[in-house]
Amino acid sequence: LLELNHRLADPRVLPSEEFENALDEAKLFLWVECNIHSTEPAGAEIALEIVYELATTNDPQMLNILDDIVLVIIPSTEPDGHEDFTEWFHTYKDTGLVRTNPPIYGAYVGHDNNRDRFNQALKELKAWAKLWLEIKPVISVDVHQSIAPYVFFVPPGKEPTYPEISPLIEASWKMIGGQIMAKMYAAEMPGVISNVVFDMWYPGYGDTWASLHHSVGLTFEIWTGYISGPSDYEGWSTYAEPEDLRYAERDSNTPWPWPGGWWTLRDQIDYGKKGLYVLFNMASERKLFFLKNRYSMTETQINRGLSEAPYGWIIPSDQFDSAAVKILIEKLMQNGIEVRRIHEAFSTEHRTVPAGSFLVLMSQPYGNFAKALLEIQHYPESIWPYDVTAWTLPLMIGAEAIRVDDASILDVYSTEVTEISFPKESGLFGSDEDTGILLLRRTSSYTPRAINILSDTSTEILVLAESFDFEATTAHKGDFIIQGYETTDLESLARDLGLRFYRIHSYELHRAHTELFKMPRIALYHSWLDLREEGWTRLALEDNLFTFCRLNNKALLEEDLASSYDVIIMPDVRKWAAVSGFTPGTYPEPYVGGIGDEGISRLREFVANGGRLITIGRINDIVFEDFDAGLQPVETTDSFHIPGSLLKISVKPDYFETHHYAEKPWAIAMFRPGYTAFEVLDEKISILCKFDRDCLIGGWAEGTTQIEGKAAVVISPYGEGEIVAFGFDPTYRYQSLNTLPLFFDSVLGADRSR
Template identity: 25%
Template structure:
């Protein structure tokens, strides 16, 4: 062995010492996450920070990410606008004040923009969307929306173009608060989160701002939020009295507002869907409250069989990152897996899961208000393989604890998404690409809704619902002939609707139109529901595996389908008009529209000429009704898609 000279040996030792020092620093940094996150020269809002500490019941219910609030000379904190900090005991914020704060934030920070959702709530309240990112990103917001839109449709983007778009683009991470009105913490937390993202200058927050765009819906159920605050304030003002119960949160809807993903009957669901189709976010994160202390969703399975397996993997990637990072920080009771299954697509966050994005949720421990309460933790508190760091058996729980837990975990997920910007954008593109290839690789080829429907109005409404979900629907230009799986010929007339499976949202369409076969040996599902649209609407729908259907002449439907009804028979038609009872829901609407008109209902089937009429058909006699009956009836049936026959 060659002997080292003294100078060389000294240099060698110095290099080794430097190397091990670097390893020690790195290891210490890994063990102490705050060292890379907290800017030592940052100036905090001391008054706000003191209240965070006061309202947090134990040190293990906070992290270095949220145990302080950065100060700003120009941008107002929630306390400066509302008079109290997020998570203040006995204080909940009305929708109008939530919105007032976000508008003040946007007015004073170029890193924040506020948009109004397309529809107002059923009671006339606005729903807001807030965007937070670096100023340079928000200036180019339309460009980043264009990028995600192009990645969402690989039919217009090849792989080389996609690589360039992924390199340029920023993922959208969308957090949505309080769809369930009794789950009160997330709107308060989102106030502070937006401020923190806008003003804090730590490398951790800068990463989120620079490499992603955060979207925030402060409260989704805006009507129910205000009712909940009213009831809570009544309880505080009238101790010992029974407070009014909330039979409904929104207009005739309560907890089931998060089961509207199939019907999209509520303005809040339609707003989420339309906003998704405008921004194409990579993550939609729905914030809930129930079990201790913070559950981050993955589900136990059986998982929805129509989802791309990649999205299920992404649920786990994000959830285990949060669990690991929160556990490293000494926070108890953060876990995943054992809460719901992941089967039914009726939840709001299927706005994302059904469209090649990541839909996920939290359940954070809450007290159903803003009280600080001693709680005995019973359910979901035992140690298990998926919950090795279980919640404490007894706890003093505050709204501020809730704010700390949600905000810390959410920041960790947002930072991870920003750090892995290209991975999430690439997966988004890849899932879209795999969806377009579904007809060729997995099947079926299409679904056909025959044009000779006995219920054309229901068929049209089903088509319009699919279109609202972003699913493309085509109309046949001529007769279609295909083979079924038994090689038997099937024929469909011109005008039949076709839902192709070679489109970006084929998985959502397949999910909605296929038949579910739940394994009887699996555990009872979290939501015991079925959802086949054709069956739900009593509309014949045919699953087609013959790839020839994709070559048939058809045209894309570009606006909602409207079936025009008609009144047949001469102007001086006989003594009555008959409307067949074919289970169209608009028959009930007709009865209300013609509320002053006398209408009889047939108790048995009958025949007029060559036409059969079912039991339940409407018989409207001219005698005893308005002399203007024909005009009124014709206007009503034309609008409702019904056919009235003069006899």
């Protein structure tokens, strides 16, 4: 059945006449996933009840459904987080803290995990995508819960919808949502709503990701209420925010508002089950309709890729950052996108790319999703977005991808990539003899990873203090010199990370100006009030093999910071979350409070005594208000709006922290509400990056002229130490890989002996 389902999804292997004949044996694969958000537990209960009922039923209607569909049901997409929440609930269920949630659930990012569908930085989302692509369901449902003033949301959501989602999908949302609403109203279940809140623009959600794969992607949102037990509400006026009360009034989106009353976990389960059973029945009755629609959407995309531009994207193999190219190819393939390798050079409008370069054709089943990931987004200006408005993968990763509007690319000989490898040869280069000294350039995204590995060995690492022409290659200021290594280990490291080490001679090294590199002692701070951004930052550090300590409020207030750490990282979080935290009595005792004025004083002392403080995004309010560091935020007007867009920054590659950008002195930063640009009030401050003129690259923004030309990343001296302040988050959702070298090298540059 699974093999047949795959064939039914690809017109290239099943021509239309064979498709019609195969429908007699086909079943519709329907995917239901629950509880990706651990504080939304009803979905897991719904899943288990449905599985039991379907496995034991003798009801003729249910048996007919099982004859027509194959149900794939995942009780919890985030099982670790579900366990965290369950343990927390049972710990506090008989106390006044029953309505609290764990500060973090799951290993890293809590509620932000469903933004990771296309990036798949989280292991559970990588496993999720792999399984989904092995199944290729025709309909996909993502069951959520909400605190918004409605009891059950069904598709469609609000505008905009990303244009690469098929009109057939959009029409199916309306058909399915309307049917569910009507059936639930007929069953005396009011409060079902649609056409509100959630747009279908960002591809990181379960419904948009599936819809961009020609599956009818759906989100259900069931009102959570209070998990602790029944709650009595006279109506939404006792609960909802004033601006949300419009959802409690009768209109075309909510023909029958929920009138108030008791709302229990049992109600949540019943609403979710009813919606799903209506969907199962529709899928059974209209099985052929949905199967034919998927085939039609896929066929349309393939034909479109053969007949209109763009015909594809080329990813050149000769880029200086070989790791970034590999990462881009890997991300595309993890999303089910076919990548090919060309075996002859090809001239684009911009340049000639060599044989061995990578090709992503639009004439493939998921060519529309490839386009959505590779193109620059242009968000409709008149609609405020639910999440970010841009995510262009090559720009975020830092790899070049060239749009091809020339149909002759279809005739270039290419073969499909089945194993992901680095595009350029790696290893040890230069002299044939083992000189005992190697040069490692800073051009690769994997250089910090290599330095972390080498720092755990007896290898000696030096840093070039100035550019130098070696016989093997030209080195830039900031490149690394490696001595005292085991040759076989370095060859293996080069192969694993796609790095090129160059053998240099001792007489050359004697003429070069070098400094000893020492790995700094690193601390990563986290507040208990909001750990999502800390989680993404922590994941980026761990994945790149940094050794660090986590520093909570208590540790920051009690430890001897100066003798323990060289650098403290303050991730993007609101100042009050760090300084004040949870109010006593509102949360369990270990999690209340913040660092307070004493903590700020200790941070000032740490920096003044020679430490490095790295501040990111909103936490820079501490620098503005509590450090006399010569920095202030750029004052913006009410016309300044950047809801999550890609901005170009120019990089000055003269510093240790910026040498990665010597070959390409610019980067692309994600800018979101709460981020800032800096007014530099002290000439001693080093400006590492500035926002470019016409800096908006992708998404939507208003008032960008107010920050253009202003500092984006700075180093501000403070006593014997310094503050490295980022106006944006260089670790954003572990998607903004092209700005990670700025962050990693700011960490590595904290060694006090240099």
